Amino acid sequence: MKTVKLGIAGLGHVGCGLIELVERQAELRLPGKVEIVGVSARSKSRNRPVDVSAYRWFDDAAELAADPEVDVFVELMGGSDGPAKVAVEEALKAGKQVVTANKALIAMHGQDLESLAQANDVDLMFEAAVAGGVPVVRVLRDSLTGVAIQRVSGILNGTCNYLTTEMLQTGRSYDEVLEEAQRLGYAEADPTLDVSGMDAAHKAAILASIAFTADLDFSKVSVKGVDTIELIDLNLADRLGLRIKLIAEGILSDDGVVCRVAPLAMPTDHPLARVDGALNTVRVEGDPLGAVTLTGPGAGPGPTASAVMGDISKLFSPTARSPFGRADHHVTRNFVAAEPAERSAFFLRVKLADRSGALASLTEALAAHGVSVDKLLQESADDSDVSPVAIVTHVCSRGDIDAASARVSALEASVGAPQVIPIDAAM
Numbered sequence: 001m002k003t004v005k006l007g008i009a010g011l012g013h014v015g016c017g018l019i020e021l022v023e024r025q026a027e028l029r030l031p032g033k034v035e036i037v038g039v040s041a042r043s044k045s046r047n048r049p050v051d052v053s054a055y056r057w058f059d060d061a062a063e064l065a066a067d068p069e070v071d072v073f074v075e076l077m078g079g080s081d082g083p084a085k086v087a088v089e090e091a092l093k094a095g096k097q098v099v100t101a102n103k104a105l106i107a108m109h110g111q112d113l114e115s116l117a118q119a120n121d122v123d124l125m126f127e128a129a130v131a132g133g134v135p136v137v138r139v140l141r142d143s144l145t146g147v148a149i150q151r152v153s154g155i156l157n158g159t160c161n162y163l164t165t166e167m168l169q170t171g172r173s174y175d176e177v178l179e180e181a182q183r184l185g186y187a188e189a190d191p192t193l194d195v196s197g198m199d200a201a202h203k204a205a206i207l208a209s210i211a212f213t214a215d216l217d218f219s220k221v222s223v224k225g226v227d228t229i230e231l232i233d234l235n236l237a238d239r240l241g242l243r244i245k246l247i248a249e250g251i252l253s254d255d256g257v258v259c260r261v262a263p264l265a266m267p268t269d270h271p272l273a274r275v276d277g278a279l280n281t282v283r284v285e286g287d288p289l290g291a292v293t294l295t296g297p298g299a300g301p302g303p304t305a306s307a308v309m310g311d312i313s314k315l316f317s318p319t320a321r322s323p324f325g326r327a328d329h330h331v332t333r334n335f336v337a338a339e340p341a342e343r344s345a346f347f348l349r350v351k352l353a354d355r356s357g358a359l360a361s362l363t364e365a366l367a368a369h370g371v372s373v374d375k376l377l378q379e380s381a382d383d384s385d386v387s388p389v390a391i392v393t394h395v396c397s398r399g400d401i402d403a404a405s406a407r408v409s410a411l412e413a414s415v416g417a418p419q420v421i422p423i424d425a426a427m
């Protein structure tokens with residue numbers, strides 16, 4: 001087991017989220033231990049949600065990047081140029097592994113940084129730069145290498161998706177919803193990068209570059225945002241069975257890779273149309289796979305820090321791991337038998353002979369075991385005079401529903417065994 005020593009530059013949302021995760025590492029499944037040896041941000045005195053006083057402080061992120069104690073330099077400052085770029089270059093030149101969440105940096109300078117990383121025989125990892133906590137970069141780069149990809153598309157900006165979803169669902173205008181999103185902290189105080197489509201374009205360019213082994217040329221990416229979408233557009237599209245979403249995509253054409261971000265209308269049953277709110281989703285289509293879709297939280301300190309940590313965990317050596325990802329220092333847990341007496345609501349289907357009093361005998365049998373009815377639906381009797389009844393019960397124990405079901409089964413009016421299926425409250 002090896003300990004990996006981190007230098008973390010940027011102590012904002014994601015940086016502090018990562019420090020929290022390092023402090024909770026006993027709960028994680030890293031191949032070894034992670035230790036923070038130094039941190040850097042703009043202001044040393046700023047109040048932060050985590051205590052960083054125990055770590056060596058660096059005013060200059062580039063100095064931290066080159067510090068001999070640092071194995072992995074983690075860049076979480078942001079910005080395509082300036083200190084983030086200087087520090088990442090410094091780290092790579094000093095032979096450090098680099099992990100970043102900075103999509104602007106990778107979209108603008110990814111190719112040069114890749115060359116620098118290769119020249120110095122180190123890794124440059126950026127899972128968190130695209131779709132936050134949704135693991136798409138490594139899935140594209142490592143898991144889908146056996147697929148000839150034709151299209152990668154998705155919803156890559158949670159703020160834009162939140163705006164269009166809320167407008168349609170609440171009937172409020174773009175400006176009203178944006179103002180509320182800023183107040184609640186879902187949207188930045190300056191939302192231009194998001195609503196103009198630029199943030200999604202940075203991410204789409206990174207995905208397209210990986211999916212199609214293309215040199216990343218951001219100047220060729222066409223970008224349109226949601227800032228011109230009106231409530232009337234969403235409403236009219238809805239009446240036509242369509243959803244309008246900001247879609248980012250890369251497509252392999254005969255001439256090369258087309259990468260664009262623009263509002264697209266799609267049927268309401270399309271996999272991307274059903275992704276609402278601040279979620280991100282990425283759909284990869286290719287041969288001979290067909291399509292695979294990944295959906296989840298595309299931003300936020302926790303999800304984004306978890307993606308950063310996932311990258312860090314790839315930088316331990318030796319890289320060979322047990323097939324189930326286990327290591328000696330992990331907490332070991334045992335499987336236990338499922339608890340038979342779980343409580344939930346249940347879906348109960350009974351077939352009743354079509355005769356008077358049958359339904360009353362059914363509800364009486366349930367009540368005898370304390371099972372009460374939330375919803376009940378009875379279908380008309382079929383040719384053999386059997387009428388199916390579906391019931392959603394209130395929450396009860398598995399023991400009570402099983403006893404009630406046995407009683408129902410024994411009723412004179414009951415045909416065949418009832419069907420009992422727990423309702424998953426989490427779904």
Ligand SMILES: NC(=O)c1ccc[n+]([C@@H]2O[C@H](COP(=O)([O-])OP(=O)(O)OC[C@H]3O[C@@H](n4cnc5c(N)ncnc54)[C@H](OP(=O)(O)O)[C@@H]3O)[C@@H](O)[C@H]2O)c1
Nearest residue numbers: 010011012013014041042043076077078083101102299300
């Ligand atoms: N937030 C998310 O949900 C999310 C999701 C995916 C990817 N990302 C990416 O993750 C990165 C960090 O995002 P964030 O939301 O954590 O940003 P943030 O909250 O604004 O934090 C930025 C941090 O960088 C520091 N910083 C800024 N300029 C600096 C400079 N010139 N020198 C030294 N330190 C500097 C700031 O220092 P002070 O604290 O002292 O001001 C702050 O600690 C960005 O590249 C972003 O695109 C974020």
